[in-house]
Amino acid sequence: MIFLGDLVDRGPDTPGLLEYFDFHRPRFRAVMGNHELKHINHFEKGAPLALSQKLVKRLMTKDEYTYAVWLMRSFCRYIDLGPALLVHGFFAPGVPLERQEDKTLLGVLSKERELEKKYQPRPWFEFYDGPKPLIVGHKVYNGDAPLIWNQKVFGLDTGCVFGGRLTGLILPEWELVSVPAERNYWAANLDRLAEQKAKTILKDLKAEHEKVVAGLSLAHGYFGLPPKEQAKLYAKRVAAHPLRKLLNDLRKGKEINLSDVLRCVPKSMLLGDSAEDE
Numbered sequence: 001m002i003f004l005g006d007l008v009d010r011g012p013d014t015p016g017l018l019e020y021f022d023f024h025r026p027r028f029r030a031v032m033g034n035h036e037l038k039h040i041n042h043f044e045k046g047a048p049l050a051l052s053q054k055l056v057k058r059l060m061t062k063d064e065y066t067y068a069v070w071l072m073r074s075f076c077r078y079i080d081l082g083p084a085l086l087v088h089g090f091f092a093p094g095v096p097l098e099r100q101e102d103k104t105l106l107g108v109l110s111k112e113r114e115l116e117k118k119y120q121p122r123p124w125f126e127f128y129d130g131p132k133p134l135i136v137g138h139k140v141y142n143g144d145a146p147l148i149w150n151q152k153v154f155g156l157d158t159g160c161v162f163g164g165r166l167t168g169l170i171l172p173e174w175e176l177v178s179v180p181a182e183r184n185y186w187a188a189n190l191d192r193l194a195e196q197k198a199k200t201i202l203k204d205l206k207a208e209h210e211k212v213v214a215g216l217s218l219a220h221g222y223f224g225l226p227p228k229e230q231a232k233l234y235a236k237r238v239a240a241h242p243l244r245k246l247l248n249d250l251r252k253g254k255e256i257n258l259s260d261v262l263r264c265v266p267k268s269m270l271l272g273d274s275a276e277d278e
């Protein structure tokens with residue numbers, strides 16, 4: 001079985017998948033995707049990781065991550081199966097295989113933009129002129145159905161991690177197999193991350209509340225004031241806080257829970273740089 005790259009990062013259990021892959025080597029093989037490349041560049045050169053990679057790295061010990069990167073480094077730039085050529089990302093038209101750039105084959109975003117610009121408004125694959133059929137992953141070209149362009153280019157990414165389908169191609173029969181995803185795995189990862197962040201924010205909020213009350217009672221004899229004065233003083237003190245509504249609720253003695261935080265806190269604060277992703 002050959003994986004088309006980007007095995008890592010978006011799914012529910014990247015370390016488990018790598019273990020599974022490793023166990024079945026060399027019967028299992030893979031071409032390298034831009035996500036694996038990012039981990040390798042991070043490990044070797046300290047290149048920055050996008051959110052999905054940070055999440056995955058966080059799940060592993062240092063030794064496990066070292067091993068994972070070692071495993072990813074064993075993935076090929078391309079695999080020539082005879083009846084078909086397999087790459088993760090793209091194949092620049094008019095360029096022989098030996099002169100294809102790694103970044104193109106691996107689907108690095110800058111190369112994707114270059115190809116878009118060069119061939120717009122047509123997609124790059126319509127200009128594919130390689131000697132044999134090309135099988136790619138990387139992009140969901142055609143929704144839940146694989147891309148099949150003139151029996152020359154086959155795009156098998158059907159968005160499994162986003163709740164679409166997982167698609168494979170059996171060679172040499174050229175028989176497509178496709179199963180629906182059980183759920184949107186990436187959205188579930190983001191939910192889990194948001195919940196972790198919300199927990200921290202809730203803890204910080206409670207600490208901030210205690211601090212504000214302590215400060216007010218020292219400077220203004222807060223506890224001796226009538227409730228209305230307390231409210232005014234407190235509201236003024238937290239006026240610049242982005243979550244002042246929740247702080248004022250805490251002051252009123254309301255029970256604040258995770259769902260309140262998830263509702264009130266802006267998504268950008270919960271997920272940070274989730275826009276990603278090269």
Ligand SMILES: [Mn+2]
Pocket residue numbers: 006033034035088106107137138139
């Ligand atoms: Mn990719």
